Amino acid sequence: xxxxxxxxxxxxxxxxxxxxxxxxxxxxxxxxxxxxxxxxxxxxxxxxxxxxxxxxxxxxxxxxxxxxxxxxxxxxxxxxxxxxxxxxxxxxxxxxxxxxxxxxxxxxxxxxxxxxxxxxxxxxxxxxxxxxxxxxxxxxxxxxxxxxxxxxxxxxxxxxxxxxxxxxxxxxxxxxxxxxxxxxxxxxxxxxxxxxxxxxxxxxxxxxxxxxxxxxxxxxxxxxxxxxxxxxxxxxxxxxxxxxxxxxxxxxxxxxxxxxxxxxxxxxxxxxxxxxxxxxxxxxxxxxxxxxxxxxxxxxxxxxxxxxxxxxxxxxxxxxxxxxxxxxxxxxxxxxxxxxxxxxxxxxxxxxxxxxxxxxxxxxxxxxxxxxxxxxxxxxxxxxxxxxxxxxxxxxxxxxxxxxxxxxxxxxxxxxxxxxxxxxxxxxxxx
Amino acid sequence: xxxxxxxxxxxxxxxxxxxxxxxxxxxxxxxxxxxxxxxxxxxxxxxxxxxxxxxxxxxxxxxxxxxxxxxxxxxxxxxxxxxxxxxxxxxxxxxxxxxxxxxxxxxxxxxxxxxxxxxxxxxxxxxxxxxxxxxxxxxxxxxxxxxxxxxxxxxxxxxxxxxxxxxxxxxxxxxxxxxxxxxxxxxxxxxxxxxxxxxxxxxxxxxxxxxxxxxxxxxxxxxxxxxxxxxxxxxxxxxxxxxxxxxxxxxxxxxxxxxxxxxxxxxxxxxxxxxxxxxxxxxxxxxxxxxxxxxxxxxxxxxxxxxxxxxxxxxxxxxxxxxxxxxxxxxxxxxxxxxxxxxxxxxxxxxxxxxxxxxxxxxxxxxxxxxxxxxxxxxxxxxxxxxxxxxxxxxxxxxxxxxxxxxxxxxxxxxxxxxxxxxxxxxxxxxxxx
Numbered sequence: 001x002x003x004x005x006x007x008x009x010x011x012x013x014x015x016x017x018x019x020x021x022x023x024x025x026x027x028x029x030x031x032x033x034x035x036x037x038x039x040x041x042x043x044x045x046x047x048x049x050x051x052x053x054x055x056x057x058x059x060x061x062x063x064x065x066x067x068x069x070x071x072x073x074x075x076x077x078x079x080x081x082x083x084x085x086x087x088x089x090x091x092x093x094x095x096x097x098x099x100x101x102x103x104x105x106x107x108x109x110x111x112x113x114x115x116x117x118x119x120x121x122x123x124x125x126x127x128x129x130x131x132x133x134x135x136x137x138x139x140x141x142x143x144x145x146x147x148x149x150x151x152x153x154x155x156x157x158x159x160x161x162x163x164x165x166x167x168x169x170x171x172x173x174x175x176x177x178x179x180x181x182x183x184x185x186x187x188x189x190x191x192x193x194x195x196x197x198x199x200x201x202x203x204x205x206x207x208x209x210x211x212x213x214x215x216x217x218x219x220x221x222x223x224x225x226x227x228x229x230x231x232x233x234x235x236x237x238x239x240x241x242x243x244x245x246x247x248x249x250x251x252x253x254x255x256x257x258x259x260x261x262x263x264x265x266x267x268x269x270x271x272x273x274x275x276x277x278x279x280x281x282x283x284x285x286x287x288x289x290x291x292x293x294x295x296x297x298x299x300x301x302x303x304x305x306x307x308x309x310x311x312x313x314x315x316x317x318x319x320x321x322x323x324x325x326x327x328x329x330x331x332x333x334x335x336x337x338x339x340x341x342x343x344x345x346x347x348x349x350x351x352x353x354x355x356x357x358x359x360x361x362x363x364x365x366x367x368x369x370x371x372x373x374x375x376x377x378x379x380x381x382x383x384x385x386x387x388x389x390x391x392x393x394x395x396x397x398x399x400x401x402x403x404x405x406x407x408x409x410x411x412x413x414x415x416x417x418x419x420x421x422x423x424x425x426x427x428x429x430x431x
Numbered sequence: 432x433x434x435x436x437x438x439x440x441x442x443x444x445x446x447x448x449x450x451x452x453x454x455x456x457x458x459x460x461x462x463x464x465x466x467x468x469x470x471x472x473x474x475x476x477x478x479x480x481x482x483x484x485x486x487x488x489x490x491x492x493x494x495x496x497x498x499x500x501x502x503x504x505x506x507x508x509x510x511x512x513x514x515x516x517x518x519x520x521x522x523x524x525x526x527x528x529x530x531x532x533x534x535x536x537x538x539x540x541x542x543x544x545x546x547x548x549x550x551x552x553x554x555x556x557x558x559x560x561x562x563x564x565x566x567x568x569x570x571x572x573x574x575x576x577x578x579x580x581x582x583x584x585x586x587x588x589x590x591x592x593x594x595x596x597x598x599x600x601x602x603x604x605x606x607x608x609x610x611x612x613x614x615x616x617x618x619x620x621x622x623x624x625x626x627x628x629x630x631x632x633x634x635x636x637x638x639x640x641x642x643x644x645x646x647x648x649x650x651x652x653x654x655x656x657x658x659x660x661x662x663x664x665x666x667x668x669x670x671x672x673x674x675x676x677x678x679x680x681x682x683x684x685x686x687x688x689x690x691x692x693x694x695x696x697x698x699x700x701x702x703x704x705x706x707x708x709x710x711x712x713x714x715x716x717x718x719x720x721x722x723x724x725x726x727x728x729x730x731x732x733x734x735x736x737x738x739x740x741x742x743x744x745x746x747x748x749x750x751x752x753x754x755x756x757x758x759x760x761x762x763x764x765x766x767x768x769x770x771x772x773x774x775x776x777x778x779x780x781x782x783x784x785x786x787x788x789x790x791x792x793x794x795x796x797x798x799x800x801x802x803x804x805x806x807x808x809x810x811x812x813x814x815x816x817x818x819x820x821x822x823x824x825x826x827x828x829x830x831x832x833x834x835x836x837x838x839x840x841x842x843x844x845x846x847x848x849x850x851x852x853x854x855x856x857x858x859x860x861x862x863x864x865x
Binding site for chain 1: 682
C-alpha cells in the first residue's frame with residue numbers, strides 16, 4: 001500500500017488586481033471559492049472590519065433583501081456562503097467563503113460555477129449602497145448581532161479562557177484584540193463610515209482568491225476577469241509579522257466565574273514564526289510536548305496523574321505563541337502547573353525518547369498529508385505561506401520535518417519561555 | 432465481496448459478511464490521500480438494562496458504555512494511542528446513545544493501523560487499578576460538560592421531552608454513577624455487545640478493496656469467537672407526552688439560550704420508511720425555520736434570535752424529536768413568537784417554490800458532505816444500523832412530494848408534544864475579573 005507523492009499545486013495569476021490561485025482536481029463534488037482580504041490587526045479597524053463582514057452578507061445591489069439573497073443561495077443547490085473575519089497573528093483577514101456543487105452531479109442543467117463567481121463579485125464590487133452608505137437597517141441590526149456575538153464569548157469557557165490569557169499576555173500588542181472587535185467601538189459606527197472602509201480595503205488591501213474543484217483554469221480566469229471587476233489602487237502591504245518578544249517575568253492571573261471546572265491556560269513565547277528556518281523544529285517540539293495523545297502533557301497530566309480530560313498545547317504560528325490548555329479541578333492547580341513545568345524542563349534538557357521523536361514526525365507527516373483531502377485546508381496551508389512571506393511547498397514541509405534533529409529541538413527549547421499563567425476558577429474558596 | 436455502484440453520486444460500496452458475523456463495508460475514494468476506518472458496535476449509553484450471556488438480567492451504572500470506550504485503549508503491555516502514533520495515524524473513539532465507535536485516519540501504514548484497530552477493540556483488558564484511575568479523567572470530562580451551556584440546554588431539553596426513555600440520561604453518566612463501575616461490569620458489557628456479529632467495520636479512502644478485504648478476513652479468521660449471543664435489551668415504555676413543558680437552569684452565559692423541542696408521538700419505523708421520515712422532516716425544518724424562511728426573517732429582524740439559531744432532527748426506530756433555538760435576549764418572547772408563527776405556517780401550508788428550493792439545498796449539501804471521508808464513515812454506519820444506504824439519500828429526497836411535507840408538518844408540530852429548555856445566568860452572577 002503505497003503513499004502518493006505529496007503536493008498542492010495552485011496555478012497563480014493576477015486578475016483585476018487580485019491574486020488568483022486555481023487548483024483543478026476531480027476528487028471533490030463541489031467547487032470552493034475563497035477570497036481573503038488582508039489587513040493589519042489594529043484598534044482603529046478591528047471592529048469596522050468585523051461589522052463589515054456581517055453587513056456585507058445581508059444584501060447586494062442585485063439582492064437588496066436578505067430573504068431574496070438567501071433564497072437565491074438555496075436555489076443554487078444550497079450554496080454555502082459566509083463572510084467572516086479570522087485572526088492570523090497580527091492580521092485580520094476578511095474571508096468570503098463560497099461553495100457550490102459541481103454541475104456534473106446534478107440532473108438539472110444549471111451553470112452553478114458562473115453563478116457562484118457572480119455572487120462573490122456582487123459582494124466585492126456591487127454592494128447594496130444608498131447615498132454612499134450601507135443601508136442603516138442592516139447596519140443597525142448587525143451592530144446588535146455583533147454585540148451579542150462578543151458578549152457570548154463567555155459561553156464557551158475554553159475559548160473565553162484562551163482570549164483572556166491572550167489579552168493579559170499581549171497587553172498593548174494588537175494581538176490582544178478579539179478578532180470580532182470591541183463593544184466600545186460600536187456606537188460610533190454607521191453605514192457611511194463602513195462603506196468608506198469597504199471601498200478602502202477592496203481598493204488597497206492584498207486580496208487573494210482561491211478556487212478548488214473540477215474546473216478548467218482558463219474558464220475560471222475568464223469568469224473572474226469579467227464578473228469581479230475590482231477598482232484597484234496601489235496595494236498597501238501590511239508590515240512584516242514580528243514574533244520576537246523576550247519575557248521579563250512570568251505573570252500569574254486568576255479570574256473567578258460561575259464554573260465547575262477550572263481552566264488552566266499558560267501562554268508561552270517561542271520567538272519563532274512561520275517563516276523562520278526553525279519553524280519545522282518548533283512543530284516537532286510542540287508535537288512531542290503537547291500536540292498529540294502520545295505527547296508529554298497528555299501522558300503526564302492525564303494518563304499518569306489523572307488530573308484532566310484534556311491537556312494540550314497549540315501553536316499560533318504567525319505570532320510565535322505556544323498555548324498550553326487544560327481543564328482541571330481547582331484543588332489540583334499547583335500540582336498541574338508543576339507537572340507542566342517539569343515537562344517543559346524535560347524538553348529543555350532534551351529528555352526525549354527515540355519513540356517520542358519518531359511518533360511525532362509520523363503523526364505530523366500524516367496531518368500535513370491529510371490536508372490534501374480538504375479544499376479548505378489546502379487553501380489555508382497555501383495562504384499561511386502567503387501571509388507569512390515564506391511559501392513552503394507541502395513536500396518541502398514534509399522533508400523539513402523529517403530532517404529535524406535533537407539539536408534543532410534543543411535550540412528551539414532554549415528560546416521558549418512561559419509568559420503568563422492564567423486560571424479561570426469558581427467563586428468558592430479563598431480569594 | 433459484493434460491489435454496489437451508486438452512479439448518481441459516483442460512489443462504490445464493497446460488502447462482505449465474515450464467518451464470525453462481522454459486517455465489513457469498503458468505500459474506495461479515488462484521488463484521496465487518507466483512509467479512515469471506523470469499527471462500531473451497536474451499543475450505546477441507552478443499553479443499560481439487558482440479559483447477559485449467562486442468562487441473568489442486569490442493570491449497569493449510567494455512563495458505562497462511554498467508560499468502556501475509554502478503557503479499551505489501555506492494554507497490559509502497551510498503550511493503543513502510542514501504537515497508532517508510531518504508524519502516523521490519528522485515532523479516536525466516541526459513544527452516542529446507541530453506538531460506540533473506534534476510528535483512525537492515516538495516510539500511510541494502512542495495513543498495520545487496520546490490524547491494530549481490529550486487535551485492540553477485540554482484546555479487552557480491565558484491572559481494578561486502571562478502572563479507578565479512569566474515574567478521575569472521566570470525572571473531569573463530565574465537569575467540562577457541566578460547564579458547557581450548549582450541552583446543558585440540550586440535555587435538559589431531552590429530559591423535558593422524555594419521561595422514561597434512557598436518551599434522557601447523560602452519555603458519560605455522572606460522577607456518582609461512574610463511581611459504581613467495576614471491571615466485572617465492564618467485562619459483562621463487553622461480552623454482551625462486542626461480538627463481531629453485533630459490529631460493523633467500515634473503511635473509506637484510498638486503497639485497493641480486494642487487498643483490504645483480504646487483510647480483514649485474515650485478521651478475523653485468526654481469532655476464535657464464541658457463538659454470537661442473542662442480545663436482549665430492555666427499555667421502559669415511553670408515554671407520548673413530554674415529561675415537562677419547561678425547564679430552566681443557570682450557568683454563566685452572555686445571553687440566555689433557549690431550545691424548543693417536538694417529540695414524535697408515533698414511532699416504530701424501520702428501513703426506508705424511517706429514512707423517508709427523517710428526510711421529510713428535515714426538509715420541513717429547512718422550509719419553516721431555515722435562514723431564508725419568513726419565520727427566520729421575522730425573528731431575526733425583531734432581535735429575538737441571533738446567528739446562533741439552528742435546528743436539527745433525530746429519529747430512530749424507538750424515538751424521534753426535532754430541536755431548534757439558540758441565543759436570545761428574551762426566551763419567553765421567543766417561545767411565544769415561535770408558537771404563534773408555527774400555527775400560522777401550519778394553516779398556510781407549504782409554498783411550492785420554497786419546497787423546490789429546500790430540496791435543491793438538501794441535495795447540494797449532501798453532495799458537499801460526500802467530500803469528507805469522515806462524514807461518509809460516520810453517517811454510513813448509522814444508516815446501515817437502521818437498514819439504509821447513505822448513498823440512497825438523493826433518490827429518496829427526490830421522491831418526496833410537497834404533500835408529504837405538509838402532512839409531516841401537521842403530525843409533527845403539535846403543541847402538546849412541545850417542551851422548552853432555557854439556560855441563563857443566575858441574577859447577580861455576571862462575569863467579573865479579580
